[in-house]
Amino acid sequence: MRKSLGIYLAGVFSAILLLAVPALAAKDTVVIDLSNETATCDPHMQWNQNSYGVYRNIFDNLITRDNKGMIIPAVASSWKSLNDTQIEFVIRTDITFHDGAPLTPADVVYSIERITDKATASPQRSQFEAVIKAEVTGPDRVVFTTAKPYPPLLAQLVKLSIVPKAYVEKVGKEAFNKAPIGSGPYKFVAWKRGVHILLERNEAYWGNKGFFPKAEFRFVPDPGTRVADLRTGKADLAVDLNPDLAAVIEKDAVCEPRVTLTERVAFLRTNNGRAPTSNKHIRQAIAYGIDKQGIIDGLMNGQDRIAHTMLTKEMAGYSELSGYPYDPEKARALVAQAGDAAKEELVFATAPSYDQRIVQAVQQMLSDIGLRVRIAMMDQASFLKAVQQGDLAARPHISFGRWSCACMDADGVVYPLLHSGSAWSQTRNADLDGLLDEARICLDPEKRVELYAKADKIILDESYILPLYQVAYIYGANKHLVWTPTPDESLFLNRMRWK
Amino acid sequence: MSRFILKRCWQAFIAALGALTLLFFVQRLTGDPTLLLVPEGATAEDIAMLRASLGFDQPLLVQYLRYLKDLGTFNLGMSYVQGVPVWDILLSRIPYTLQLTAGAMLLSLGLGLPIGVLMALQRGTLPERFFQAVVFTGQSMPTFFSGILMILLFAVHLRWLPASGSDSGASLVMPSIALGLLTLATFARVARTAVLDELGKDYVRTARAKGVPLGRIVWRHLARNSAIPVITVAALEISHLLAGAVIVETLFAWPGLGQVAVQAIEARDFPIVQAVVLFGAVASVGCNLIADLLYGVVDPRIRHTGGAQ
Numbered sequence: 070m071r072k073s074l075g076i077y078l079a080g081v082f083s084a085i086l087l088l089a090v091p092a093l094a095a096k097d098t099v100v101i102d103l104s105n106e107t108a109t110c111d112p113h114m115q116w117n118q119n120s121y122g123v124y125r126n127i128f129d130n131l132i133t134r135d136n137k138g139m140i141i142p143a144v145a146s147s148w149k150s151l152n153d154t155q156i157e158f159v160i161r162t163d164i165t166f167h168d169g170a171p172l173t174p175a176d177v178v179y180s181i182e183r184i185t186d187k188a189t190a191s192p193q194r195s196q197f198e199a200v201i202k203a204e205v206t207g208p209d210r211v212v213f214t215t216a217k218p219y220p221p222l223l224a225q226l227v228k229l230s231i232v233p234k235a236y237v238e239k240v241g242k243e244a245f246n247k248a249p250i251g252s253g254p255y256k257f258v259a260w261k262r263g264v265h266i267l268l269e270r271n272e273a274y275w276g277n278k279g280f281f282p283k284a285e286f287r288f289v290p291d292p293g294t295r296v297a298d299l300r301t302g303k304a305d306l307a308v309d310l311n312p313d314l315a316a317v318i319e320k321d322a323v324c325e326p327r328v329t330l331t332e333r334v335a336f337l338r339t340n341n342g343r344a345p346t347s348n349k350h351i352r353q354a355i356a357y358g359i360d361k362q363g364i365i366d367g368l369m370n371g372q373d374r375i376a377h378t379m380l381t382k383e384m385a386g387y388s389e390l391s392g393y394p395y396d397p398e399k400a401r402a403l404v405a406q407a408g409d410a411a412k413e414e415l416v417f418a419t420a421p422s423y424d425q426r427i428v429q430a431v432q433q434m435l436s437d438i439g440l441r442v443r444i445a446m447m448d449q450a451s452f453l454k455a456v457q458q459g460d461l462a463a464r465p466h467i468s469f470g471r472w473s474c475a476c477m478d479a480d481g482v483v484y485p486l487l488h489s490g491s492a493w494s495q496t497r498n499a500d501l502d503g504l505l506d507e508a509r510i511c512l513d514p515e516k517r518v519e520l521y522a523k524a525d526k527i528i529l530d531e532s533y534i535l536p537l538y539q540v541a542y543i544y545g546a547n548k549h550l551v552w553t554p555t556p557d558e559s560l561f562l563n564r565m566r567w568k
Numbered sequence: 569m570s571r572f573i574l575k576r577c578w579q580a581f582i583a584a585l586g587a588l589t590l591l592f593f594v595q596r597l598t599g600d601p602t603l604l605l606v607p608e609g610a611t612a613e614d615i616a617m618l619r620a621s622l623g624f625d626q627p628l629l630v631q632y633l634r635y636l637k638d639l640g641t642f643n644l645g646m647s648y649v650q651g652v653p654v655w656d657i658l659l660s661r662i663p664y665t666l667q668l669t670a671g672a673m674l675l676s677l678g679l680g681l682p683i684g685v686l687m688a689l690q691r692g693t694l695p696e697r698f699f700q701a702v703v704f705t706g707q708s709m710p711t712f713f714s715g716i717l718m719i720l721l722f723a724v725h726l727r728w729l730p731a732s733g734s735d736s737g738a739s740l741v742m743p744s745i746a747l748g749l750l751t752l753a754t755f756a757r758v759a760r761t762a763v764l765d766e767l768g769k770d771y772v773r774t775a776r777a778k779g780v781p782l783g784r785i786v787w788r789h790l791a792r793n794s795a796i797p798v799i800t801v802a803a804l805e806i807s808h809l810l811a812g813a814v815i816v817e818t819l820f821a822w823p824g825l826g827q828v829a830v831q832a833i834e835a836r837d838f839p840i841v842q843a844v845v846l847f848g849a850v851a852s853v854g855c856n857l858i859a860d861l862l863y864g865v866v867d868p869r870i871r872h873t874g875g876a877q
Contacts, residue, residue, distance in 0.1 A: 102732075105831060108649045115649070116607045190621030195610040246651050262660035263823025264734055289732050289821040290831070297719045297731035450836050453603035472608055485609030492612045 096567045098283040099550070101560065102295040102307040106288040107266055110249040110257060111242065112230035113184050116192045122308070122560035123266055123286050127167075128230035128251035129276075131158065131177060132223065136555050136564065138383050138477060140223055143276075144172065144231050144252075145211075153218040153512060158211045164275050166233045167256045174205040179234035181213070196225050196476075218510040220517060221478035224385065228475065254279050254563040263288060268562070279563040296545060299324040305547040308560075311424075312370035315543045324547050329554035332383055333473040333540040334376050335423075337431065338486070340468075340495045341533055342461025345410040350403045351440070352532040354411075355467070356393035358400035358438035359431060361537050368426050369541070376536035378525045379472065379482050383556050386479025386508070388522040392529060392536065400438040414441045418465035420452035427537075428469055442467070457492045464495060471540055475557065479521045480509055487524075487533060496533045573857070580853035584846065588639075591845050592632055592838075600624045601648050601836035622648055635842075644846075645839035647832075654839045657828060658847065664734060665824035668817070669809045671744030676751035676805070681798070683752075684759025685786060688767060699756070706753035711812055715746040715819045732821035743820040747812050751805045758801045762794035795866045803859035807852040 101122070108117040112124045133143040145158035164172040181203045184191045199222060202214040215222060231252065237245050249257050254277065255268040268284040287304065289295045296314050298304035300323055310318075315326035339346045339355060346352055365373045377392030404411045415435070419428045425446075432442045445465060447455065456468045474481025485491045488505045489498070501524055508520035528534060544554050551566040602619040619625055623634070638645060644654035683699050690696045722742060723731035733739045766772060767790070775785050813826030821827075825844050832840035863870045 106650075109651050111651065114651055116605060117649075187617055190618055192605045192610075192618060193607065194617070195614045196607060198611075198614070243651065261823075262657060263664070263828060287733065287821065288823070290818045290827065291732075291821070293716060294719060294732045294819060294821055297723050300724050301727060301731060303730055303732070448598075449834065450599050450601060450604050454599045457603070474609055475607065481609060491609070492615070493609055 096549075097281060098285055099281040099306070099562065099565060099567070100285045100287060100304045102287050102289040102298050102304040104292070104295070104309040105290055106263060107260075107286065109246045110260070110266070111246040112232065112249075112251075113180070113189065113191050113193060114242070114246065118558060119288075119308075121558075123268075124230065124249070124251075125253070125559060126255040126268060126279075126284070126562045127249055127253045127257050128232065129164065129172075129253050131180075131226050131229045131231060134227055134477075134555070134557060134559075136553055138556055140227060144177065148223075151212065154215045156213050156222065157206070158213070160209045160211055161275065162209050164252050165273060166236070166252045167250045167271060168233070168236060170233055170235060172231060172233070172252050174207070174209065174211045176231055176234045177211045178203045178205055179237075180231045181229060183232070183237070184229075193228070196228060199225070218512050220510070220512055220514075221385070221476055221480045224476040224478040224481075254561075255284060258283075274563075277563045280566045281562065284562050299545045299547065302547070305550050306552065306560075306565075307545040310543040310545050312368070312372065312543065315372075315545070316370065318545055324545050327544045327546050327552075327554050328372050328541050329544075329556060330374055330381070330539050331473065331542045331558055332381055332475070332477050332556050333471050333542075334379050334381060334482075335373075335427075335469070335471045335537045335540055336376075336379060337535040337537065338456065338468045338470055338495055339533065339535060340461055340464050340466050341531075342495060342497060343464065343466060345407065345413050346415065346466045348407050348410050349531060350407045351411060352535075353393070354400040354403035354407070354438060354440070355435060356400075356532045356535050357396045357403065358440075359434050359535065359537070360395040362395070364427055364430055365538055368424070368430060369538070372541040372543070373538040374541070376539050378529070379486060379534060379536050380479050380521070380525070381539050381556075384477045384479055384482070385514070386483075386517055386521040388518050388525070390522070390525050390529060393532070397434075397438055404439040411440060414443050415466040416445050417442050418445045418447065418452055418455055418468040420447060420449045420469075422449055423469045423471065431469075456495075461495055461497075477557070479517075480505075483521065483524060483528075484509060487528060498527065498531070498533070501527050501533075573861075576853075576857050576860070580849075580857070583853065584849040587849055588842060588846060589632075591842060592635060593628070595836070595838050595841065596628060596631070599836070601838070604835055605648070644843045647837050647840055649832075649835050649837045654843045657840060658825075658843050661823060661825045661828050662847070664817075664822060665810070665813060665826065667740060668743055668747060668813060668822055668824055669806065671740050672748035672751060672809050673802075673806070675744050675748040676755050677802070680752040680755030681759045684756040685763050685790075687756065687760045688763035689782070689786070691764070703753040703756045706749040707757075709749065711746050711750070711815050712819060714749055715742070715816060718742050718746060719819075734821075734823055739820075739822075743816050743822050746819070747809060747816045750812065751809060754801060754805060755798065758797050759794065762797045763790055766790050766793050792866060796863060799859050799862050799866065803855045806855040807848070810848055810851060 103119045103122060105119045107123050108115040108120045110124050110127060112128050129144050131144050132140055135141050144161060144164060146161050148156055148158045150156050160174045160177055166172060181197055181200055183189050184193050184197050199215045199219045200213050201216050204212055206212045233250055236250050254271055254274045256271050258267040258269050260266045266286045270279045270282050289298060292310055292314055295307035296318060299307050300321055302323055318324050318326055339352050341347055361375050365371055365375060378390050380387040417432060428444060432444055435442045455465055472482060484505050485493045487494050487496045487501060489502050504520050504524040508517050511517045511520060542558055546552060549567050551568050602615055606615055606618060623631060646653055647657060687696045687699050719731045722729045729738050729742055772785060813824055814830055817824045817827035818830055825847060828840060829844045
C-alpha cells in the first residue's frame with residue numbers, strides 16, 4: 070500500500086515537472102514589477118516614473134537616447150538648425166500607428182501643441198513651453214520655433230511622445246487614456262486596475278522589434294515583496310530596491326541586483342534668505358561638516374557617487390570642480406566665527422520618500438560641529454509646498470532633495486534650483502542670475518560649459534546648495550534577463566532579451 | 569421594525585456626511601496635489617495653471633458645495649492622478665476587498681470560534697495553554713511582520729504560494745491569514761469568555777446532571793446563548809478588517825481598497841480618498857445594522873419595536 074502510494078506520488082510529480090520544463094524553455098512574457106500603479110498611459114497627461122516605464126513602449130518619441138545617454142534619431146530621422154531659434158526635423162515616412170494609420174508630420178505638430186496648449190493642462194507643459202510654434206513645412210518636414218535660442222531643446226524633445234492626432238481627437242482624452250494607441254514597439258492590450266498592464270509585441274514595428282511576444286507590468290508597492298517575486302521567478306525585473314534588499318539578492322541563485330548611477334543628485338538646500346543660513350559661514354560650516362563618503366559607504370553600500378556640484382558627468386554643461394572636503398575642525402571654527410547666529414535652531418525639512426537614515430546622519434554630523442538641528446518630517450506635498458512657496462523667511466533652513474530634470478542638461482538643474490526667478494530657488498544673487506540667463510540662450514557648447522563653470526564657482530564659494538551624492542538606482546533582475554539599466558531610468562522592452 | 573431600520577439609516581447618513589465633511593476640509597487644509605503632479609522645476613505659472621484646472625483656485629466653500637452637489641447625483645468625480653472616473657476605480661477594487669475580507673472572516677470565525685469553545689471546555693489543561701499561546705501570538709504580531717515571515721517561508725523557501733498578486737485562489741491564502749490572525753485571536757477570546765459565562769449557569773448544570781452529552785449541550789444550548797457577544801464583535805471586526813487591509817494589501821500587492829487608499833492619500837488624490845471613506849462608512853454602518861437585526865433572530869427577547877431596543 071505504502072509503496073504503491075509512493076509510486077503514484079512520484080508519477081504525479083514527474084508529470085508536473087514534464088509540464089513545467091517546456092514552460093521554462095519558451096519564455097514568452099517578460100514580467101516587470103513596478104513600485105506603484107501606472108497613473109495614466111496617456112503620455113502627455115502625467116509626470117510619473119511608473120507611467121513612463123510603460124507608455125514609452127507603446128509610443129515612439131520624436132528623438133530618443135541610446136543606452137549610453139546619447140541623443141539618437143527615432144520618429145525624426147535627422148534634424149538641422151535653420152537659425153538660432155528654428156530647428157527642422159525630417160520625419161520618417163514608414164511609421165504606422167497600431168491602428169494602421171500612418172504617422173505624419175501633422176501628428177508631431179499636434180503632439181507638442183497638445184502639451185503646450187493651456188487648455189490641456191498637461192503637467193509636462195514646463196518641459197516644452199520654450200517651443201512657441203510648430204509647423205508642417207513639407208510631406209516629411211516639421212519646423213519648431215523657440216522664442217529665444219534654447220540649447221536644451223533637443224534634450225527636452227527626447228521626452229516628446231508622438232500620439233495619433235485623428236484617434237485622440239475622435240475618441241477624446243478619457244477614452245484615449247483607457248485604450249492608448251501609439252506607434253511604439255509594443256501595443257496596449259489590457260489594464261486591470263490595481264493589478265497589471267499587459268502589452269503585446271508590435272509585429273509591424275519599424276525599428277528594433279522586441280524579443281518577448283508579451284509583457285506584463287505588475288503593480289507591487291512593497292519592495293520586499295518585489296524581491297520575493299524575483300526570487301520565486303514570478304517577476305523577471307523589479308524596480309526601486311534599496312541597498313539592504315540588493316544585499317539580500319547578491320548571492321541568490323535566480324536573480325541579482327543591477328545598479329546604475331542616474332542623473333539624479335541628492336542635495337541639501339540651504340535657505341539663503343533666512344537667518345542663520347543666510348550667513349555664509351554657517352553654510353560653509355555645513356558643507357565642511359558633512360562626511361559624504363561616510364554616508365555613501367556606511368548607508369548606501371558604496372554604490373552612489375560623491376557629488377561636488379549639482380551636475381553629473383553625463384550632463385551637457387558639466388565641468389569638473391572639487392567641492393568642500395570633510396573637515397569637521399574647520400566646520401567647528403566657522404560655527405564659532407558665526408557667534409550667536411549659530412545658536413539658533415535650524416529646521417531641517419524632509420519627506421518620507423527620502424532615506425531617513427541619511428537625514429538623521431546629517432542631523433548628527435551637524436550637531437557634532439555645534440549646530441542645533443530639528444528634523445521636520447512632512448508628507449511629500451506639504452514638503453514641496455514648504456520648500457517652494459511663500460517668503461524665503463518662512464521656508465525651512467535646510468531641506469533634503471533629490472533632483473532630476475530628466476533632460477541631462479545643466480539648465481534643467483541649476484536654473485530652477487538657483488536662479489532667483491524660480492519658485493524652487495532659495496538663492497538671490499544677481500551675478501549668478503546673469504550667468505544662468507546667459508547660459509540658457511548660449512548655443513556654443515564650449516562657451517556654455519565655461520558659463521556654467523563660472524556659475525558653479527559662485528555656488529561653491531557661497532555654498533548656496535550642498536550636493537551630496539549622485540543617486541544610484543537599484544533594480545533586481547532575473548539572471549537570464551539581458552538588459553542594462555540606463556541613467557534616465559528607462560524600461561525599454563525592445564532592449565531586453567532572454568538567454 | 570421598518571421604523572427602526574429607517575431611523576438607523578438616517579443616523580448613518582448624518583454620520584457619513586459628517587465624516588465626509590471633516591475629511592473634505594482636513595485634506596484641503598494641508599494643501600493640494602498640484603506639486604506632486606508636475607516635474608521638478610516647473611514654473612510658478614504652470615503650477616498655477618494646473619491648480620486652476622483641478623479647481624483648487626476656487627474658494628473652499630465653493631469647492632465643498634460643488635462636491636456636495638456631485639455627491640447628490642452619485643458623481644464621485646475624476647481621479648486627479650489617473651484621469652478616470654472614481655467609480656471605475658472603486659468598482660474595480662471592491663470585489664478584491666470583499667474577497668479578502670470574506671477570506672479573513674471565514675478563517676477567523678472558522679478557526680477562532682472552535683478554538684475559543686475548546687479553550688473554555690478544556691480550561692486549565694495543556695490544550696488550553698497551547699491555544700492560549702497561539703491566540704496570544706496572533707494578537708501581538710503586527711500584520712506587516714507576520715506577513716513578511718509568511719512570504720519568506722511559504723513563497724521564497726517552500727514555494728507553495730505566490731508572494732504577490734491576485735491571479736489565483738492560492739494568492740488569497742496568505743493575505744487572508746495575515747489579515748485574519750488578529751481577528752481570529754479576538755474571536756477565540758470572546759468565544760471563550762462567552763462560553764465560560766454560560767457554563768456556570770443553572771441550565772447547563774441541569775442538562776449535565778440529566779446526562780446530556782457535552783457536545784449536545786454545546787451545540788443545542790451554549791452556541792445560541794453565547795452568540796450575542798460574538799455577533800457584536802463580528803460587526804466591529806469588519807471595520808478592523810477594512811482598516812487592516814491597508815497594510816496587508818500593500819504588502820501582498822492585493823488590489824483592494826486598502827491599497828488604493830494608501831496610494832491616494834500619498835498622492836493627495838482627494839476624490840478617491842473620499843470615495844473609499846464613503847464606502848468604509850457605508851460598510852461599517854451596514855454591518856452594525858445587520859448585527860442589530862441578527863440579535864433579534866438569535867434572541868427573541870430582543871425586539872426592535874418603536875425605536876426601543
